[in-house]
Amino acid sequence: MSEHQVDVAIVGAGPAGLYAATYCGFRGLSMVGMDSLTEPGGQITALYPEKEIHDVAGFPAVTGRELVRQCMKQASAHEPTFLLGHVAEGFTRHDDGTFTLTTDQDAVIDTRAVIIAVGLGRFTPRRLPGTEAYEGRGLDYLVHDLDTMRDEDLLVVGGGDSAVDWALTFEPIARSVTLIHRRDAFRAHEGPLARLMESSVEVLTSTEVAEVHGEDGIEAVEVVDNRTDERRVLKITRILAALGFHANLGPVADWPINLEGRQLPVNRRMETDVPGVFAAGDITIYDGKLKLVSVSFGEAVVAANHVAAYLDPSVRAFPGYSNA
Numbered sequence: 319m320s321e322h323q324v325d326v327a328i329v330g331a332g333p334a335g336l337y338a339a340t341y342c343g344f345r346g347l348s349m350v351g352m353d354s355l356t357e358p359g360g361q362i363t364a365l366y367p368e369k370e371i372h373d374v375a376g377f378p379a380v381t382g383r384e385l386v387r388q389c390m391k392q393a394s395a396h397e398p399t400f401l402l403g404h405v406a407e408g409f410t411r412h413d414d415g416t417f418t419l420t421t422d423q424d425a426v427i428d429t430r431a432v433i434i435a436v437g438l439g440r441f442t443p444r445r446l447p448g449t450e451a452y453e454g455r456g457l458d459y460l461v462h463d464l465d466t467m468r469d470e471d472l473l474v475v476g477g478g479d480s481a482v483d484w485a486l487t488f489e490p491i492a493r494s495v496t497l498i499h500r501r502d503a504f505r506a507h508e509g510p511l512a513r514l515m516e517s518s519v520e521v522l523t524s525t526e527v528a529e530v531h532g533e534d535g536i537e538a539v540e541v542v543d544n545r546t547d548e549r550r551v552l553k554i555t556r557i558l559a560a561l562g563f564h565a566n567l568g569p570v571a572d573w574p575i576n577l578e579g580r581q582l583p584v585n586r587r588m589e590t591d592v593p594g595v596f597a598a599g600d601i602t603i604y605d606g607k608l609k610l611v612s613v614s615f616g617e618a619v620v621a622a623n624h625v626a627a628y629l630d631p632s633v634r635a636f637p638g639y640s641n642a
C-alpha cells in the first residue's frame with residue numbers, strides 16, 4: 319500500500335496526463351499521476367507506437383514511441399510520481415472540498431484537485447486464449463522494463479505495429495525472438511515490417527499458439543499452422559502477446575461527475591461540474607471538440623493552470639512564459 323498527499327492527482331498518463339504533469343510542475347504543484355497501463359503514453363503506446371505522427375507542432379514527423387519518450391523527459395524535469403499499472407477506482411469528495419482517490423493496487427491519494435485525462439478509458443489487453451495460468455509467470459501483454467526479456471527465448475504474438483515493434487526492440491536483447499501471426503499478412507507499417515524481414519527474428523505467419531508447456535514458468539510453446547494443421551514445438555521461455563486492447567471507461571463512469579455518454583462536459587477552464595475536478599484530452603466534450611494529440615496538450619495546459627488558480631486564488635491562471 320502506498321499513500322500520497324499532493325496538490326493534484328492526474329488520472330491517465332496519455333499525452334494529456336503527461337503534459338498536465340509538466341505544467342503542474344511549472345506551477346510548483348505537487349502531483350501523482352496514475353495509469354492502468356504499465357507504460358505511459360495512452361493510445362499512442364497501446365495502439366500505434368511505431369506510426370509516424372505528422373501533426374504535432376515542432377515535430378514534422380515523429381514516431382509515437384519517440385513522442386511519448388520526449389513527453390516523459392519533459393515531465394521528468396519536475397520529478398513527478400507516476401503509478402503505472404494502477405487503475406483509479408475509488409473517488410471520494412470530502413466536505414472540505416479535498417478528495418481521496420484509491421487504486422486497485424492499494425494506493426491512496428489525498429489530493430486537493432484532480433485532473434481526469436482518461437481518454438478513451440482504461441485499456442485492457444485482448445487475452446491470448448488458454449494461457450491464463452502463465453500470466454505473470456512468463457506471459458506479458460505490455461513491457462515496462464526491457465531488461466525482463468534479456469537472454470530469454472521470446473515469442474511475440476500478433477500482427478500489428480506493436481507486435482512488429484516489440485520483436486525488433488527485443489531482437490538485440492533476447493536470446494532469440496520468434497514472431498507468430500495467425501494471418502498471412504501483417505497490419506504493421508511498411509518501414510518496420512521491412513526491417514523485421516531483414517532481422518534475425520523468425521517470422522511464422524498463419525500460425526497460432528496451440529499449447530504452452532512448463533511447470534513453474536514457460537519452457538516450450540506448441541504452435542500450429544492453421545492452413546495445414548501441422549504442429550511444431552518451439553523452445554520458448556517468455557511470451558509477449560501484442561493482440562490489441564479493449565477500451566472501457568471503467569470505474570470513472572461511476573464517479574459522481576456529470577458524464578455525457580462516455581465524455582466529460584467541461585467549461586472553458588476545463589473544469590467539470592465538480593469544483594476542483596478538471597479534465598483534459600479525449601475524455602472532454604464541448605462545442606467544437608477535436609480528439610487530437612495537440613488539442614490534448616492544449617487542454618492539459620488550460621486545466622493545469624486553472625488548477626493552480628483554483629488552489630490559490632491569489633495566483634493568476636496565466637502562467638507567464640517559460641524561461642531557462
Ligand SMILES: Cc1cc2nc3c(=O)[nH]c(=O)nc-3n(C[C@H](O)[C@H](O)[C@H](O)COP(=O)(O)OP(=O)(O)OC[C@H]3O[C@@H](n4cnc5c(N)ncnc54)[C@H](O)[C@@H]3O)c2cc1C
Pocket residue numbers: 329330331332333334335352353354355359360361362365366370371372373404405406407435436437438439440441567568569570598599600601609610611612614
Ligand atoms: C490509431 C490511432 C491513430 C491516431 N493518430 C493520431 C495522429 O496522427 N495525430 C493526432 O493528433 N492524434 C492521433 N490519434 C488520437 C490521439 O492518440 C488521441 O487524441 C490522444 O491519445 C488522446 O490523449 P489522452 O491523453 O486524452 O488519452 P489516451 O491517449 O487515451 O490516454 C488515456 C490514459 O488513461 C488511462 N486510464 C483510463 N482510465 C483509467 C483509470 N481508471 N485509471 C488509470 N488510468 C486510466 C488509459 O490507460 C490511458 O493510458 C490517433 C488515435 C488512434 C486510435
